[in-house]
Amino acid sequence: MPHLLPTDASFSSKQELLDFNDSQVNEAGLSLETPSPEEPPDVSTVNGALDLDLPSPTIDTSQTKVFHNGKLESQHGADDHHGIKFVPTETEELCGWGALKPRCIQVFNTPKWVLFFLCIASFLQGMIINGFINTVITSIERRFDLRSYQTGLVASSYDIACCICLSFVSYFGGTGHKPKWLGWGVMVIAIGSLVFAMPHFTTESYKATMSEQTGLCSANQTDPCKESTTSLSNYMFVFMLGQFLHGIGATPLYTLGVTYLDENVKSSYAPVYIGIFYTAAIIGPAAGYLLGGVFLNIFTEFHETTLTPEDPIWVGAWWIGFLGGGAAAFLVAIPILGYPRQLPGSQRYVAMRVSEAYRIKGDSQETDPQFGKSVKDMPRLKNPTFIFLCLAGATEANLVAGMSTFGPKFLESQFNLSASEAATMFGYMVVPAGGGGTFMGGYIIKKLNLRCGGIIKFCLLCTVISLLAIFIFLIHCPNVPMAGVTDPYLGGPATDGPLNLTAFCNSECNCVREYYNPVCGDDGYMYYSPCHAGCSTVNHTLTQAGKKVYLDCSCVFRNLSSSVPGGAVSGKCSSSCQHMPFFLVFFFIVMLFTLLSSIPALTATLRCVADKQKSFALGIQWIIVRALGAIPGPIAFGSLIDKSCMLWQDQCGEQGSCYLYQNSAMAVYTLSAGVIYKV
Numbered sequence: 001m002p003h004l005l006p007t008d009a010s011f012s013s014k015q016e017l018l019d020f021n022d023s024q025v026n027e028a029g030l031s032l033e034t035p036s037p038e039e040p041p042d043v044s045t046v047n048g049a050l051d052l053d054l055p056s057p058t059i060d061t062s063q064t065k066v067f068h069n070g071k072l073e074s075q076h077g078a079d080d081h082h083g084i085k086f087v088p089t090e091t092e093e094l095c096g097w098g099a100l101k102p103r104c105i106q107v108f109n110t111p112k113w114v115l116f117f118l119c120i121a122s123f124l125q126g127m128i129i130n131g132f133i134n135t136v137i138t139s140i141e142r143r144f145d146l147r148s149y150q151t152g153l154v155a156s157s158y159d160i161a162c163c164i165c166l167s168f169v170s171y172f173g174g175t176g177h178k179p180k181w182l183g184w185g186v187m188v189i190a191i192g193s194l195v196f197a198m199p200h201f202t203t204e205s206y207k208a209t210m211s212e213q214t215g216l217c218s219a220n221q222t223d224p225c226k227e228s229t230t231s232l233s234n235y236m237f238v239f240m241l242g243q244f245l246h247g248i249g250a251t252p253l254y255t256l257g258v259t260y261l262d263e264n265v266k267s268s269y270a271p272v273y274i275g276i277f278y279t280a281a282i283i284g285p286a287a288g289y290l291l292g293g294v295f296l297n298i299f300t301e302f303h304e305t306t307l308t309p310e311d312p313i314w315v316g317a318w319w320i321g322f323l324g325g326g327a328a329a330f331l332v333a334i335p336i337l338g339y340p341r342q343l344p345g346s347q348r349y350v351a352m353r354v355s356e357a358y359r360i361k362g363d364s365q366e367t368d369p370q371f372g373k374s375v376k377d378m379p380r381l382k383n384p385t386f387i388f389l390c391l392a393g394a395t396e397a398n399l400v401a402g403m404s405t406f407g408p409k410f411l412e413s414q415f416n417l418s419a420s421e422a423a424t425m426f427g428y429m430v431v432p433a434g435g436g437g438t439f440m441g442g443y444i445i446k447k448l449n450l451r452c453g454g455i456i457k458f459c460l461l462c463t464v465i466s467l468l469a470i471f472i473f474l475i476h477c478p479n480v481p482m483a484g485v486t487d488p489y490l491g492g493p494a495t496d497g498p499l500n501l502t503a504f505c506n507s508e509c510n511c512v513r514e515y516y517n518p519v520c521g522d523d524g525y526m527y528y529s530p531c532h533a534g535c536s537t538v539n540h541t542l543t544q545a546g547k548k549v550y551l552d553c554s555c556v557f558r559n560l561s562s563s564v565p566g567g568a569v570s571g572k573c574s575s576s577c578q579h580m581p582f583f584l585v586f587f588f589i590v591m592l593f594t595l596l597s598s599i600p601a602l603t604a605t606l607r608c609v610a611d612k613q614k615s616f617a618l619g620i621q622w623i624i625v626r627a628l629g630a631i632p633g634p635i636a637f638g639s640l641i642d643k644s645c646m647l648w649q650d651q652c653g654e655q656g657s658c659y660l661y662q663n664s665a666m667a668v669y670t671l672s673a674g675v676i677y678k679v
Helices: 014-027 077-082 103-108 111-135 137-144 148-175 178-202 233-250 256-263 270-295 320-337 347-361 375-380 384-414 419-448 452-474 580-596 598-607 611-630 632-643 663-678
Strands: 042-046 049-053 065-068 071-074 519-521 537-544 547-557 565-570 645-651 654-661
Touching (some): 111 137, 111 178, 111 233, 111 320, 111 384, 111 419, 137 148, 137 233, 148 384, 148 632, 178 256, 178 320, 256 270, 256 598, 270 419, 270 598, 384 419, 384 452, 384 598, 384 632, 419 452, 419 598, 452 580, 452 663, 519 547, 598 611, 632 645, 632 654, 632 663
Antiparallel strands (some): 065 071, 519 565, 645 654
16 A cells, blocks of 8 residues: 655655665555666656556556545546555644644744754753762762662662563554653653652751850860750662652653654664764753752751761762753653654654664564564573663663762772862863763764664773773772771871770760761861860961861870970861872773774664664663663672771761761772673
8 A cells, every 4th residue: 555755755766766665566466677777766746645657567557546635535537547645644643742733833833943952851850860969979878878879779760660661662652652741751850859858848947157165175065965866867768769750751752752762763863863962961060060060059948057068977968960951851751742753754764774784684584574563572582682682771771870879989989079169170071072082983883884883892992991990990099098988087086986086085075976076187187176175265366268266175296296286177187098090081082982882882772672662672771781780780889888988977876877988998999890890
């Protein structure tokens, strides 16, 4: 049966036209002879439709039927000798919402505008989920008394939701109205963002201010456990719900979104379109890191405070990004919901790509054209190329998910940076490495015109280069010495135990573990608090870069030969480690070549399966990648980082978040995981 073809349909070659005609007629069981090269078919336009002057098929052309506006019509009279006629279905290809399809918006009904709106959606998804959430991990731990493995579970909730929904979405969405699935998915992302920000508005105001005398050496220390006994750690489940909604909403974006683009452009342009789409998804996290770093410099309650971002109890305005990102996602979902099932002129691309998929498979392996039309087909995936691409993607996802979640925390610990400084530094690396690597990967495939085998070899080369660069983790910065934690007090400890925070110099101060406010002494040692340094007064007239200066610190000595008490400055001691520029360069290389292979690997996946299997295959691939990679990645990295913790928060006898990590152990654990996954 003849199919629809738009009036403005064009073919780049005569062979494409003949292949298209053959594929359509053969589906209807017709016999059509191909004209000889000496006598090319006459192509003309009759009554606004494409008319093909081809030898008549062996059927009664007097009853030839065509589609017109979605209805079958019989043709008689002047056009009968042509046999086949294509008439466009204009109403089905218009963009709009229900019956509202104004002519003025049809200018947006093109693949480029679809790409534009999908890029905004992927940008927002990346900014919210892979940017803001990874940036505010430390602040959420501090504000809601969470440990690293708990925040790792929050991060993994997104992938758990994706894994649960992928088979459903790829099966029903692949054969359904893709733009509607995409639009409602973006809407669910917006709802998830608002849910994630909700704990800020449902909890009491964050009271992080302490009186001037609270942290000093005094016999009248108040017990903070008597003032407040409430725990906020149960809000972990609200964060998990928000992430779960994020996962549900993002599921169609990277399965149906990719196939919708692939179906509506020429196969030679598909890698570029998909590369731009994924580049936006990479730039999104970079923007999230940069904006998140700015928001974390704003106090979470928007009122005046004596604290600074360098204070260990400072909590930035972590929730602002989720409100703004959620509102933007609502707005971008509206135009996506208005796109038709197929863009005008896309039928010829689909017909041409069916034959291409079969040519790639070759004669050695049969392809079932009915595969992917039933959920029962899931266990029948026996394509070795596809399976190994999925497993390779899972190992890369494990590493990328862990690194992106705890990368800022690694920089914060190794180089003694604040949370906002670490997030901003990480964002500066992600912008060129992630965005440039993703875009260049798609461009290189198009430029070199690589086939499936060549693409996989290119991915292998990128993996080897990033594997060599990851050994930069062998170089780490030593911890700044901290009295009672990494080094004993100069005067000797007063008690024995894993943490000797009480020494003879501060034994009369009645210091409490609940008040963590590190200071840097004149002797280069860091102390748990001014009280633990034995400081008794604050100099109101003298400050250093806006930091408080404490005097008469009995545990601080300017030199070993002097018995005169020294002073201390609020905040951590600055690190003397000079490895940061060298480390950032090689870490940039790791990220660049890891993401350089992402679009080529996706292109290889699309090319090694038949056209009817693409949505289903991408859904199965994302299930494997998330189940074996993105879900366990943050949890595993969080557990490893917890193992390297030297100083835990003490909340009235209960263990809270980690205050201080052992840098060498953190580097070794990260290197081990990276090498295993890359190999």
